Amino acid sequence: MVEIKDVWKSFDRGRIEVLKGVDLQVRRGETVALCGTSGCGKSTLLNVIAGLEDPDRGSVRTAGRTIGGERERVDLLRHDVGFVFQLHHLMPDLTLEENCLVPVIAAGGKRADALARLAELAEATGIAGQLKQRVRELSGGERQRGALVRSLMNEPSLLLGDEPTGALDEANRERVFAMLLDLVRAKGRTLVMATHDLELAMRCDRVIRMRDGRIISDAA
Amino acid sequence: MSLWSLIFTNLRRHRVRTAIGATGIALGVATMLSVVGLLGGAVKMFERILRNDAEMVVFEKNVSDLFFSNVPSLIVDELEQQAFVKEAQPVLFAIVTAPGRPVVTCFGIRAEDGRLKKAEWLSGSVDGFQGTDVVLGERAADFLEAKAGDTVELGQGKHLVAGVVRMENGFENGGVFMPLAACQHAFHKEGFSSVVTVALADGSDSAEVKDWIAREHPKMTALENEEFSRSYSQFKILKTTAWVVGGCAFLLGGLSVTNTMILSVFSRIKEIAIARVCGFSRTQVAGMIFGESIAVCAFGILGGWLLSMGGLHLLRSIPQLQGYIEPNVGWQELSGAAALAVATALIGALYPAWYAARLNPAQALRFE
Numbered sequence: 127m128v129e130i131k132d133v134w135k136s137f138d139r140g141r142i143e144v145l146k147g148v149d150l151q152v153r154r155g156e157t158v159a160l161c162g163t164s165g166c167g168k169s170t171l172l173n174v175i176a177g178l179e180d181p182d183r184g185s186v187r188t189a190g191r192t193i194g195g196e197r198e199r200v201d202l203l204r205h206d207v208g209f210v211f212q213l214h215h216l217m218p219d220l221t222l223e224e225n226c227l228v229p230v231i232a233a234g235g236k237r238a239d240a241l242a243r244l245a246e247l248a249e250a251t252g253i254a255g256q257l258k259q260r261v262r263e264l265s266g267g268e269r270q271r272g273a274l275v276r277s278l279m280n281e282p283s284l285l286l287g288d289e290p291t292g293a294l295d296e297a298n299r300e301r302v303f304a305m306l307l308d309l310v311r312a313k314g315r316t317l318v319m320a321t322h323d324l325e326l327a328m329r330c331d332r333v334i335r336m337r338d339g340r341i342i343s344d345a346a
Numbered sequence: 347m348s349l350w351s352l353i354f355t356n357l358r359r360h361r362v363r364t365a366i367g368a369t370g371i372a373l374g375v376a377t378m379l380s381v382v383g384l385l386g387g388a389v390k391m392f393e394r395i396l397r398n399d400a401e402m403v404v405f406e407k408n409v410s411d412l413f414f415s416n417v418p419s420l421i422v423d424e425l426e427q428q429a430f431v432k433e434a435q436p437v438l439f440a441i442v443t444a445p446g447r448p449v450v451t452c453f454g455i456r457a458e459d460g461r462l463k464k465a466e467w468l469s470g471s472v473d474g475f476q477g478t479d480v481v482l483g484e485r486a487a488d489f490l491e492a493k494a495g496d497t498v499e500l501g502q503g504k505h506l507v508a509g510v511v512r513m514e515n516g517f518e519n520g521g522v523f524m525p526l527a528a529c530q531h532a533f534h535k536e537g538f539s540s541v542v543t544v545a546l547a548d549g550s551d552s553a554e555v556k557d558w559i560a561r562e563h564p565k566m567t568a569l570e571n572e573e574f575s576r577s578y579s580q581f582k583i584l585k586t587t588a589w590v591v592g593g594c595a596f597l598l599g600g601l602s603v604t605n606t607m608i609l610s611v612f613s614r615i616k617e618i619a620i621a622r623v624c625g626f627s628r629t630q631v632a633g634m635i636f637g638e639s640i641a642v643c644a645f646g647i648l649g650g651w652l653l654s655m656g657g658l659h660l661l662r663s664i665p666q667l668q669g670y671i672e673p674n675v676g677w678q679e680l681s682g683a684a685a686l687a688v689a690t691a692l693i694g695a696l697y698p699a700w701y702a703a704r705l706n707p708a709q710a711l712r713f714e
């Protein structure tokens with residue numbers, strides 16, 4: 127599902143090196159946790175996998191696609207990759223339903239099919255009653271579950287999470303993470319998730335530790 | 347839920363910003379429609395003065411202004427003898443002063459001119475239109491405070507008012523009609539008129555008049571009314587001025603749209619980044635920004651149209667301006683202004699759309 131070979135990435139015209147020769151392979155259906163301190167390169171690695179950042183060197187192949195340009199990047203994000211962030215990043219003036227339909231608009235999907243899928247996902251995440259509410263009226267946990275639903279609307283085979291429970295309280299963190307794992311495993315999806323939380327990381331199939339832009343351990 | 351509903355939601359949630367952008371466009375549209383309408387109306391009124399049931403105008407070649415044109419009277423006589431001419435009417439345009447009125451338009455015409463025949467006579471009759479007696483347009487009678495039988499002071503002379511007529515055309519209604527000979531004498535243009543309007547005989551062609559004038563009077567020119575309107579330099583200047591003034595107003599409107607759209611992009615950089623992460627292409631992001639700009643522009647066009655119609659209606663209702671304000675705002679003017687507004691909106695959105703489309707979503711999500 128993900129094949130990364132000798133990927134290097136730097137910012138500020140090479141002055142800040144964030145990824146230093148990363149090699150990574152993730153198989154279809156695996157759940158992988160990326161752990162490490164802030165600034166170790168977890169988020170950048172996720173961005174490179176999603177095609178949001180181009181590596182300076184090395185090769186990246188995600189969901190069978192090599193990102194060569196805008197067309198491949200857009201296709202990847204529309205059809206193969208869903209992304210959940212630490213902050214929900216929902217549009218506050220739209221209803222939860224409208225927010226969840228944003229990826230469908232991007233992909234030009236059918237509204238009826240999308241609404242059926244949304245109903246199913248909303249039911250599974252317990253936000254069916256909140257779909258018509260505006261984002262600003264929702265609790266933090268509901269917003270994050272909404273963001274999770276949005277990331278799955280186009281049925282991606284790979285879900286990327288950048289501290290997806292990092293901004294939630296204890297109860298919500300557990301609930302959202304459990305849902306996330308259920309939704310991923312139920313459909314045989316692949317999950318690559320950056321987290322500081324070792325307890326959550328241990329519930330994934332693999333835990334990869336990063337330090338200073340390098341993978342220092344990779345354990346099942 | 348479609349791209350358009352995203353666009354309208356964003357406009358709705360920033361109502362003040364949207365209103366400011368639309369107001370910029372509205373002012374541009376209103377200015378353009380008002381200026382173009384007013385000047386277009388003025389041109390149309392002047393065209394009607396010249397036309398007077400005739401198909402052609404004969405005037406001196408290469409004059410910049412018809413007031414400087416001198417057409418010898420013998421041309422009128424000769425034209426009237428041609429089989430292809432039904433009627434030829436000389437008109438001498440002049441400006442006179444009257445007490446308290448520095449500018450009064452004076453029309454030197456013959457008694458049989460259609461203007462007087464068709465006019466609504468409020469007092470007096472065409473029979474009195476002889477010698478140095480004058481006929482006043484209704485507005486002129488108002489501001490000169492004169493009625494039939496009174497004497498009015500015009501330029502160096504005093505003239506008996508033979509009648510008062512109501513004309514549809516503001517220039518004529520605010521003007522003075524003087525027998526051609528008296529007018530020629532008063533303005534030292536004996537034997538000349540400014541133009542000769544020519545009505546063609548049934549079945550005749552304007553080319554016959556043109557050929558005849560070119561052959562017999564090469565210093566003169568004969569044009570069909572439409573040709574004249576298109577080529578007369580004063581009309582061209584007026585029309586160009588109108589569009590340039592309107593265009594400048596649009597420049598300001600365009601800046602307001604640019605400002606609105608830049609603010610719109612900068613205030614939701616993260617949202618745009620998320621849209622990109624959700625699979626929006628650069629084209630879709632740019633389309634969203636252009637769409638917002640077009641929507642703002644559509645509100646502006648509607649507002650500007652209403653504003654200009656209201657303003658022109660207000661101007662028309664001012665008694666002193668009645669007859670002078672005949673705005674000519676048709677589909678052509680409206681679509682011209684709308685096309686300019688859309689172009690302004692698109693150009694105004696170019697930079698914001700380019701900026702939004704080029705955003706790196708990963709970096710934008712880190713944006714504070």
